[in-house]
Amino acid sequence: MNFKQFFFGLFFLLSFASNAQSNTKEVLFTINNKPYYTDEFSRIYKKNLDLVKDDSQKDLNQYLQLFVGYKLKVNKANKLGLQNGPQYQNELKSYRTQLAKNYFNDTKITEELVAEGYNRLQKEIRASHILILVEENASPEDTLKAYKKIEDISKKALAGEDFENLAVQFSEDPSAKENKGDLGYFTAFRMVYPFENAAYTTQKGKVSKIIRTRFGYHILKINDIRANRGEITVAHIMILNPKAEETEKNAEKTINEIYKKVQQGEKFEDLAKQFSEDKSSSSKGGVLNRFGSGQLSSEEFENTAFSLEKAGDISKPFQSDFGWHIVKLIEKHPVKSIDEMKSELETKIGKDDRSKKITASLNEKLRKKYTYKRDAKQYGLISKLVTNDFYESKWSLPENAKEYTATLLTINAKKIDGKAFLDFIDKQQKAGIKVKPLSKLVDTLYDKFLDEQLTAYYDENLETEFPEFANVMDEYRDGLLLFDLMEKEIWDRAKTDTLGLKKFYDEHKMEHMWKKRVDVTITSSTNQDMIKKAQTLLKKNEKPEAIKDKLNVNNVINVMTNSGVFEEGNDALPKTMKFNLGVSDVFKEGEYYFVTKVDKILPEAVKTLDECKGKIVNDYQQYLEQRWVDDLKQEFTVKINSDVFESVKKELK
Structure with a gap:
């Protein structure tokens, strides 16, 4: 994750804090006669009140100065024209798309999917599969050919032929030759949704029905079903794998020496502090953050850790891809409750094929929410333009397509012309829709077009329909400008101004x-x-x-x-x-x-400048920023409405 992603990850988090908003709206201050209002100041102050650690920032007088400084920077960014940059525009659009996802949800469907996903997470399944590749939008001939292949293999498997041998012989999964189709243990959200459905609805030892995913056709054999192992907290002592082969034996010798010390009764935590080469955990006696199956990069480490039964149990030395380890069990944690996992599950659902159910529900709601009407005459004219070439992806827009600018669809007051539908039809050729006859194909395409346009209309009006969304977007808009400005005026300068940095270091080196x-x-x-x-x-x-x-x-x-x-x-x-x-x-x-x-x-x-450069650069950035804000106060005219501010202070206190 880069710095910019971190900056806006935090900004995104803060922007969704919910707080009561004041109904009053007065001008709190102006910058070059541009007004800034009390409702925004109060909303943001309340939102961040419990998140700031510096008590001085909770002081309203101090907070007002910080807020004015923030708006001064935004004004400077606009004055420099940073809001017109293509990168800024693209990033703003990207963030809006991310924010808007919260408004495209269906609570009922989501809750059902959360419950299903959570119930499945109680189990881990070990399955093997056989895959016959076929593209999602393959021709009917290729699709049928692939289906017949998997059908023949399925009959063999159901008749009792060895599944592993069938996988090696027929599966088009490149890994099948080595793993014989065995995918190991997995749980919900690890596989594509149709595959997961087959895994969780097929009995242990049985072969599934034929299923279709975006990769092709599959059959599965369920080899084992076990309870989810939950999460675990362990401590470990690690000796890193040496880079040179000749020193490999020394690493093994060292871990065995440490293990002997453990067996002799010496404290695991003390040995970890003295000898473990995992510096992120050694000072804590080797204790690692809790983890579950599949969360570490080493299956060997996970399996060894989960094999320990009682708190205090210690493994024998073993080697992973990272080094030699000894592991001590601290605590086992059962699978979290559904309430604890709800947010995490909702995020996973949004990235999964399950989200198609939510999309279908949204389409139905939008058709009820908005008034829309199709122009029959324009629709009839366009329908006649679609030919059988569509099925072979050879259909092209008519030369006079631009003439179809009459309104085809009206959503509330928004008018969409026929050319937009023609463009949509053209793009849909790649989707491989094979509905026949042509009249039914055009009706199918129009239904998809209508849902797309209703969704677009809903998206375009989020700021109008949801004030809280508008507030968040305003904050993001300013935040993006602020980041670009700070990068230009402060951060880059602090890194490249070698003379200024050296002078600052000389003035403050006794602090390092x-x-x-x-x-x-x-x-x-x-x-x-x-x-x-x-x-x-x-x-x-x-x-x-x-x-x-x-x-x-x-x-x-x-x-x-x-x-x-x-x-x-x-x-x-x-x-x-x-x-x-x-x-x-x-x-x-x-x-x-x-x-x-x-x-x-x-x-x-x-410390030399090189030895403390990170801290010096950070301090220099803060120094430059403070001087810069003072300069901005001279560049722009700031007028604070003291009476209004006193009223706000009383309200917030």
Whole structure:
């Protein structure tokens, strides 16, 4: 996800917060005599009140200044003509399409589909399939040919022939030669809807009826049905797969040494903090975010994790595509309730073939909602223009198509001419509609055309029919302009203005300091005698690997080592470790004995620009923005209606 997607993902979320709106509407302030009203200010303040963490932004006086600054930037963007840019126009159109999806839903149908999807999610199905490819809009001859193929294979399968052998021999799925048609376990929303329907309506061990999807014809055999495993929380210790082949054995050796320590009773969490190379989880004792089947990139990891039965169970070391792991079960979570999953399921339905049911329901409602009328004379003239060439995708618009500009369809006050229907017919040739005779074909095409035009009319009038939609679009319109403006005036400048950035760094570099750092080898053990032996070896300048080779004998891991440059406070450093050169005395923390060998101490120091560039660029952007807003206040004339603002403050408080 890029920065712009993140910016508007958050903006999209905020824009759908619901809040009561004030019925009053007065001019709160003007910018170059352009009015901005109290209702917008109050609506946005209420909407964001619980979302901002900075209390200063909840202060109405401060919030007004932020709001005025926001509108100043939008005015500047318009002054620069950014609203006329083709990219801006395309993105605005794209966002409107996304927003409008919420208004093309059918609550009843959606709830039925949510219930169906949720019920199916209770089970995971393992199925094999055989596919005969045929395009969605294939000719009747090709379609029949493909159907006869799958019909013959289906008869063989139903007669008891081995399904795997049939898949290898006949399936046109490229993977069938290797997997023998086996698709593994899946659940609802993982396959196209007709395929899913067949999977969930066929008994275990049985072969399905022939089904048609956009890929072709299929038959399925249900190999197994099991309860959904839900989600799981685990901790793990990972040693990354090495890039060089010669060091692969070292990774395996290290994970086995750690596993021995676990078996010896040492705490999993402590070992994860010291040795796990998954830096996103090591500081948390190796704990990962909860996950379910198919949510990780490693089936091996998932299966091993789910095989653990009781909280506290620990796996043996195993290897995935990413590295070597040891997994500890923290908690198993059952499948979420339908209320908890409702929003997620609705999103999946919108992206699925199930949405066709919602579309059909919307079409029916719009036909009842609006007044529409077809001109019989114009329709009769157009009907005569369609020939049998349509079935072979060879029909073309008549040369005088532009003359058919008389009204064919009227929706409320909107008039649609015959040329629009002719263009629609032309495009529909690719859809492979084979309805006969021609008169029935034209009627079918007109029904589709009518639904398309009713939907377009509904879409065009969303701002008029739904004030909340209009509000969101206004905010998006401003937000898009603001993003483009900030990118042009602030963000890009902060990245490319090397002299300005260097000057800003010089002025603020004392705010970016390294803590004291240490180049150290840390040796740990739960055995005091062993740590003393390690101390002796460290004093002889033995290398960490040599120390482990000498002390980890008889298949027992007595000591572990960790080397590197660490900043004060790093989780890898023992909390009571002293920053003194040389080999330390033995000291104990919890159940562990430690000895350290410090080769170098790096004092507190100012970070170089490269070492803190990300933070400096961010701070520089904020600095430029504040100066820029001050300049905008000089460029534009802002007048605030103080009396109105005082009234708004009383209302909001």
